[in-house]
Amino acid sequence: MxxxxxxxxxxxxxxxxxxxxxxxxxxxxxxxxxxxxxxxTFYVNLIxxxxxxxxxxxxxxxxxxxxxxxxxxxPSAVISFIIFEAxxxxxxxxxxxxxxxxxQIEAGYSTGLTYVQTTRYILIPIAxxxxxxxxxxxxxxxxxxxxxxxxxGLPEFVRRTTIVDNIEVRSxxxxxxxxxxxxxxxxxxSVVSRRFEVxxxxxx
Amino acid sequence: MIExxxxxxxxxxxxxxxxxxxxxxxxxxxxxCGPSGSGKSTLLRCINGLEPFQEGEVIxxxxxxxxxxxxLYKLRTEIGMVFQRFExxxxxxxxQNITLAPMKVRNKSKKEAEDKAMELxxxxxxxxxxxxxxxNLSGGQQQRVAIARSLAMEPxxxxxxxxxxxxxxxxxxxxxxxxIDLSKGGMTMIVVTHEMGFAREVADEIIFMxxxxxxxxGTDISFFKNPKNPRTKEFLDKILL
Numbered sequence: 001m002x003x004x005x006x007x008x009x010x011x012x013x014x015x016x017x018x019x020x021x022x023x024x025x026x027x028x029x030x031x032x033x034x035x036x037x038x039x040x041t042f043y044v045n046l047i048x049x050x051x052x053x054x055x056x057x058x059x060x061x062x063x064x065x066x067x068x069x070x071x072x073x074x075p076s077a078v079i080s081f082i083i084f085e086a087x088x089x090x091x092x093x094x095x096x097x098x099x100x101x102x103x104q105i106e107a108g109y110s111t112g113l114t115y116v117q118t119t120r121y122i123l124i125p126i127a128x129x130x131x132x133x134x135x136x137x138x139x140x141x142x143x144x145x146x147x148x149x150x151x152x153g154l155p156e157f158v159r160r161t162t163i164v165d166n167i168e169v170r171s172x173x174x175x176x177x178x179x180x181x182x183x184x185x186x187x188x189x190s191v192v193s194r195r196f197e198v199x200x201x202x203x204x
Numbered sequence: 205m206i207e208x209x210x211x212x213x214x215x216x217x218x219x220x221x222x223x224x225x226x227x228x229x230x231x232x233x234x235x236x237c238g239p240s241g242s243g244k245s246t247l248l249r250c251i252n253g254l255e256p257f258q259e260g261e262v263i264x265x266x267x268x269x270x271x272x273x274x275x276l277y278k279l280r281t282e283i284g285m286v287f288q289r290f291e292x293x294x295x296x297x298x299x300q301n302i303t304l305a306p307m308k309v310r311n312k313s314k315k316e317a318e319d320k321a322m323e324l325x326x327x328x329x330x331x332x333x334x335x336x337x338x339x340n341l342s343g344g345q346q347q348r349v350a351i352a353r354s355l356a357m358e359p360x361x362x363x364x365x366x367x368x369x370x371x372x373x374x375x376x377x378x379x380x381x382x383x384i385d386l387s388k389g390g391m392t393m394i395v396v397t398h399e400m401g402f403a404r405e406v407a408d409e410i411i412f413m414x415x416x417x418x419x420x421x422g423t424d425i426s427f428f429k430n431p432k433n434p435r436t437k438e439f440l441d442k443i444l445l
Binding site for chain 1: 252254277278280281283284285287289291292293294295304305308309350353354356357
């Protein structure tokens with residue numbers, strides 16, 4: 001059960017770091033300044049085209065060479081996840097921003113709203129409502145992906161279960177329990193997410 | 205009310221507006237027609253400063269739109285605009301769509317803004333839809349809410365950019381009726397439309413644009429019968445089928 005706690009902690013840190021960094025990445029992706037847009041786009045394309053497991057692996061084995069000392073698996077995994085998830089959250093943010101029609105913004109301007117007012121009352125609320133379902137989905141995916149941290153020996157839930165299994169040899173019960181726990185937690189989250197989507201179909 | 209002098213605009217190398225001259229007096233309704241890409245929408249957007257222009261002058265109610273010192277936000281409170289695709293805010297009810305700008309820009313109280321909004325919704329014929337979201341309204345209803353939203357700022361001028369082009373035929377009339385009422389009530393209006401019935405009924409002047417130029421103008425139905433320019437005739441034949 002201690003492994004489950006590590007999984008939850010890893011997910012929380014990954015989201016707490018990944019979402020704010022993702023916001024910055026998203027802003028970079030919609031920036032008109034070329035020196036912001038191109039580096040950020042390069043980062044996003046690079047990371048999104050590498051499997052997560054490789055990012056974790058690489059970070060764990062390459063960073064010590066750069067920093068000069070070995071890293072603990074946990075902080076290393078957290079940072080890998082933040083770097084990886086930020087690109088996805090950034091893309092969700094960009095898509096949400098771009099889904100707001102230019103006409104709706106202009107409608108705001110044409111009634112005399114200022115730039116700040118238009119952004120505050122029209123752009124941001126619409127974009128957030130469009131983004132929420134994919135944000136929640138991505139958070140669930142992050143939670144499930146935390147298992148991949150086993151490659152660097154992090155004793156998260158699945159890894160811990162493997163260890164117990166090696167001692168007790170009750171694979172079906174043990175992994176069945178892990179699966180059920182994942183199933184329950186993910187199902188609850190997706191129910192929450194679906195409520196937002198239903199609301200959206202109703203026209204917010 | 206609106207004076208346009210030698211207005212020219214380019215998108216990069218492409219000239220969208222060529223030496224437009226036009227004067228619109230208070231209470232007049234001017235209908236602008238012409239093929240797509242002829243610069244009609246761009247002309248409207250230059251008048252309320254949504255698009256910058258490179259040459260010429262646009263003066264609205266004594267204020268020069270192109271002047272750097274002009275407060276465009278303030279200017280736009282005087283000019284209502286209605287779009288082809290309605291552009292209602294999808295996360296707000298009809299009522300909230302209408303009250304947003306009066307509350308934020310004119311600092312009206314919620315009650316005051318809502319009373320005014322309800323009055324406008326009655327005027328456009330859909331007071332019962334006040335608490336519906338745009339997604340639950342038909343196109344014609346959405347467009348009438350959009351008109352009410354513009355009117356809530358009590359503008360001196362109303363601009364319509366193909367307000368019925370995205371509507372099903374049976375809804376066009378309900379929107380046109382609202383516009384005809386407005387025009388007869390003395391509102392200064394610029395309307396980009398191909399609804400010639402509307403033009404016949406209320407237009408004080410009809411302008412025909414092609415390739416960024418005004419190539420024909422007339423004050424009444426004679427414009428339709430014997431256009432001077434062959435390009436106009438060709439176009440009118442198409443839309444009057």
